[in-house]
Amino acid sequence: MSLLRVENLFLRYRGQTRPAVDGVSFSVERGETFALLGPSGSGKTSTLRIIAGFERSERGSVALAERTIEGDGVFVAPEHRNIGFVFQEFALFPHLTVMENVMFGLHRLPRDERAARAMEILDRAQLGEYAGRYPRQLSGGQQQRVALARAMAPRPHVILMDEPFGSLDPDLREDARRKIRGVFRDHEMTAVFVTHDQTEALGFADRIGVMRDGRIEQVGTPEELYRQPRTRFVAAFIGGANILPGQGQGDCVMTAIGRVPVDRDATGDVTIALRPEHLQLDTPSDGVPAGKVLSRVFHGHDLTIRVAFTDTEITVWDDYRCPFRVGEAVLVRPREKGVVVE
Amino acid sequence: MKRSVLPPWYLAIPALVVGLGVLVPIGYLAVRAFDADPATLRALVLRPRNLELFVNTMTLATTVIAVSTLIALPLAWLTTSTDLRGRFVVTLLSILPLSIPGYVAGYALLGVGAPHGPLASIFGTSGPKLSGFVGAAAALVIYNFPLVFLHLRTAFASMDSSLTDAARSLGLTPGRAFLRVTLPQLGPAYLSSVLLVLLYVFGDFGVVSLMRFETFSYALYMQYIASLDRTYAAWLALMLLAITTTLVVVEFRLLRDVALERTGLGALPKSRPRRLGAWAAPAYLFIAVVALASVALPIWSILYWTGQRGAWTNMGELARSFVGSLSVSVPAALLATLLAVPLAYLTRRHKSALTHVLERSAYIGYATPALALALGWIVVVLHTAPWIYQTVALLILAYTVHFLAQAIGPVRAGLHVATPRIEEASRSLGLGAIATFRRVTLPILRPGLVAAAILVFLSCVKELPLTIILAPLDFETLALNMYSFTAEAMFAQAAPYALAIVLLSALLTSILFHRLGEDA
């Protein structure tokens, strides 16, 4: 059985007509890192806060380690859920030292073991020398590691992290992610984190739930989401796919850029997703609609080219040898099958 | 993103007690007011003189606020954001006037112009005459600018300097960045202090009567003491309350619209202190002038009188009244702080119409004229719990209700740091709501609590109208005895009591200052 099961959560804030969380369900396996990915306002933080017990779901249930902690008339207070939470703004206790922050959650340990355990965790997080400092004396990256160490110290069933890298400088993030993945692997830690950054989710999570308007649109591994987006939202949000309407003709679809082979049979009005890296440019030829190059941005090993068709614009990533200039007529050729999306 | 829950009972109960404590004496005023004879009442309420009094009061209040701001703003900026040497001393000098009772400052200022006062006895010539509007404004500024200073200083110290940096990067000069970014950020703190000053000026009787400047509360007091008339005085009190309640509500609306929460994270980017350079000299001159008028002059005037014959005749009484002052002021300060916590907490964490009314009612208690409040207490207590009448407990209770508003501000500022996230962090680490409050919220609030208790204590030590009416038999406080002697023009005998008040208050003020020093 899954370590964490979330079923049909629902939350509406007072004074708002639209629910913030609307029927969210997913489960997380032991040792897995699960990401809730979505734009701001999609309900991902609210979902996390329901799991932690900071908000109360109007219906549905949350079960952790084979115990119902919310739902069916049960509501376990946050302090009894055995969950670690890392806040976006870290929320370190300003009146306590780093050491005291980490020891804070160890009150169930015998008194003489607390310091040893806290020190051990701090050492492993390479924070040992800062044990006596106050949070305000640390850098952002150090604060984040303290927050994580504090959350992990009581050995919770699961760690919840709200935009854990959001407050860090971009050049610190990659390093922080690598370190945390290592820690999670070493401790077989189960984690759920929230992010709006798709590269972060793709690079950090074992599985991802993509959220929009309080609902989960699709759950899958990064590769599944990339290869098989179920909805146009997922396709566009992950990897920025081109979304094209067209007429299904069995194994291919007629679109503004011409005939596109698709991954499954389709008929009637359908929508397909085409990744920019799965397209290439070619000189115009008869029978295939041509577009006009709108812009061309050089990135070194590749190029981002925008091509205008009658009703739509297409983004294409081509390699550095692409000869087409702005204003030239081109046609766009798919190298992979398009994905039919809802 | 607030949860839609009702406040828990352990917060609601003390808050309701406070609300009742404030509203019951006001109910008394309403009852008295309805005894009125309509014709006399019309003549009293509609007379043109009320308008004149109102204009006088407003003029005085705006002047006091304007001048206090002009003094407090530079001082707050100098002590938090510049490389000025001796910032600690300057801070201490800026809050020390809080320990000097308004009537002492008033007498000292009157003495400036006296041909036979302390100034004349040393220099042989008298200074400018300070009485009437100018004198009243000056004495009130001396007492009130430290309140503005304290609020602004906290705001400066906790300001997110990255915002100023952002403004600079958008092409604003330092001066314009100060005007367009820094000043607006001071808004909420400044508004709170303005409200306290306004309410103080509206309620002050001691200074305006000394300076012969007729305000609304002066007329109210006169109605009571000259005609021993409860009915029409009650009407004047209600009119005064109507004005102050309007102010309290307006302040609340303004504050609600400027919810300036800090957007950044954990550590505050400490801005580099501004170098004063050649501006240091005028800065020191400014500080010297302020300190001379607000601290040196009153204290020196007291010391002058303590040197006169007859000053130190009754040490036993001095000691007794010292103990008396402590025995009511300390518990009242602690109680007010204790009650301010749930009130401030409720309004920050459980925003609702009810919690706002409760919190605002504390300000109404502060704005209720003390004499009317005291008479209200007599009636209420004698009809409900006569055994508490003429006990220390009643006096403590009355102080607490009257000065509670002073304690709310510092506590609220502390809650600004103890965010809901911090508390949730504690919950997720296995502590229950009450344990979280005890181990996380309370320790973070501690500086605010100390400041709150000291502010209330300073007010209690100087309080007169409530003390006169509600003190137990044979009870003496420093302020009562000092007042008793000055009323008989026995300034030398009054001086040791004034000195004791100032020293005791200064001691606590310096603790407050020490606290600030630790934060800086």
Add this chain to the structure above:
Amino acid sequence: MNRCWIRSVVVVALIGAVLGGCGETKEARQESSALDADSSSVLVLYSGRSESLVEPMIALFEKQTGIDVQVKYGNTPELALTLREEGSRGQADVFWAQDAGALGAVSKAELFVDLPADISTNLPELFRHAGGKWVATSARARTLAYSSERVKPESLPKSVFDLTDARFRGRVAWAPSNASFQSFVTAMRKMHGEDTTRTWLEDMKKNKTQAHANNVAILQAIARGDADYGLPNHYYLLNFKKTEAKFPVEQAAFAPGDVGNLINVAGMGILATSTHRDAAERFVRFVLSPTAQQYFASEVAEYPVVGDVMTNARLEPRDELLRAAPRVTLDDLDDLDGTLALLRSVGLL
């Protein structure tokens, strides 16, 4: 540092609690003693007269009689208001007031009991309440104070009505909110009629007479040079002179019989709520005894109400005072409401 902080806060709190506790236990003890012991051994006094003036007399009374006098000191009007709010639920035995007006108000609210007739039989009519509810305990005169630096004694006005003259423009200080001043206006209304009084008040106001908060402020204003003349009670100046012999103010009476020489009294009455009637009566008799009267004359510089007392060297004898006084009795002075209405309509209150 933090620990030290907690500790200091706790220490202060404990001190407060202990002191507060002491206060309360003392309170409780007093209360129980009031109930248990002989009820005449306690006396609850509301004193509108300053502690600094009357405390030595009270101490002497306690020593002579063994009665424990528990005092609430305050301003006379505030205590009168307190008594009215307490009504029948009060605990006070004796109200000692600074002026006849407050005594009149309390008496009108029917809070006093009749005094034993013999207490006031020997007093001049001027010092007795016709209804027998209260009695004067000492007297003070309205007087003309003037600057000894800027005013020649021979140019002093003969009547209070002269002060509307142009030569006094802006030079006179008075205290319209002061109870003694108001009694004086009441006396003027009785002696000279409503219209004359109104005209006088309006003329004084037109003449830019300075309004001050109280008698002390009047004398300080003269000393400071803000004013040259003032209309205070007689004894404040004597107190100023006691601490500062060179205080540059002197005072004089107007011509005999002028309303400006009005005599005001402090007085006391026994409250209907009194549970210690014996002690209360003993106290009233004590205050009228030669010892106490002598004290008020020599130490407080007031006029005694009984005849056989040496007056203060700086004061004229009691009988001189009575001769200079205008022909009004204290009972004439209880129309305070009329005076207040007049002062309000003239714009002085």
